[in-house]
Amino acid sequence: MLFQLSLLVKSMNKDKIKIINADITKLDVDAIVNAANQALCGGGGVDGAIHRAAGPELLDVCKTLGGCNTGLAKRTPGFNLAASHIIHTVGPVWYGGHKNEEDLLASCYLETLKLASIHNVKSIAFPAISTGAYRFPIKKACDIAIKTIVEYLSSDNQLERVLLVCFDAKIERQYQKLLVIK
Numbered sequence: 001m002l003f004q005l006s007l008l009v010k011s012m013n014k015d016k017i018k019i020i021n022a023d024i025t026k027l028d029v030d031a032i033v034n035a036a037n038q039a040l041c042g043g044g045g046v047d048g049a050i051h052r053a054a055g056p057e058l059l060d061v062c063k064t065l066g067g068c069n070t071g072l073a074k075r076t077p078g079f080n081l082a083a084s085h086i087i088h089t090v091g092p093v094w095y096g097g098h099k100n101e102e103d104l105l106a107s108c109y110l111e112t113l114k115l116a117s118i119h120n121v122k123s124i125a126f127p128a129i130s131t132g133a134y135r136f137p138i139k140k141a142c143d144i145a146i147k148t149i150v151e152y153l154s155s156d157n158q159l160e161r162v163l164l165v166c167f168d169a170k171i172e173r174q175y176q177k178l179l180v181i182k
């Protein structure tokens with residue numbers, strides 16, 4: 001699996017994907033992705049950080065969106081952020097792998113990328129969705145993130161830069177293993 005992914009990554013335009021250690025709220029990209037909950041009402045982790053940095057208008061707009069199902073995505077403006085767009089996606093809670101969690105996580109990345117394309121986004125930053133409060137195993141989550149992004153990029157000409165934002169050394173190491181570029 002790891003080997004296949006590495007080959008796949010090597011066969012595409014690798015420069016488009018970058019792994020960075022950063023606070024996602026500080027990034028100057030067209031869109032940042034929020035690992036939200038179904039109510040889209042703010043929370044802890046990256047969701048809390050994004051709401052604090054974007055300002056209270058974000059919650060006001062989120063409240064009008066009617067929530068978001070797991071595996072889907074909704075867009076708001078970035079308000080006080082440098083990013084023009086926030087794409088809120090709801091990752092699955094990990095229940096041991098018997099509740100379609102892997103497909104739902106892949107769907108988060110895919111639906112987010114599709115929505116980004118609709119809004120003409122050229123640069124986007126993803127946190128490691130579901131790997132915090134939702135307890136998705138890190139290796140599986142990183143595999144799914146990279147595989148889904150790489151597949152999407154292979155048929156998309158619009159996105160120029162995808163940042164995989166790490167807040168945790170284990171996640172950074174896992175992404176680095178998958179994106180070995182020699």
Ligand code: AR6
Binds near residue numbers: 046129130167171
């Ligand atoms: N920048 C980048 N990544 C971050 C940041 C940040 N500022 N803060 C945390 N992370 P989590 P989930 C990383 O728990 O697992 C919320 O309460 C973090 O290290 O934010 O999808 C929501 O409202 C981890 O790798 O999201 C939901 O209820 C990753 O972001 C629930 O948590 C995701 O961790 C969603 O849980």
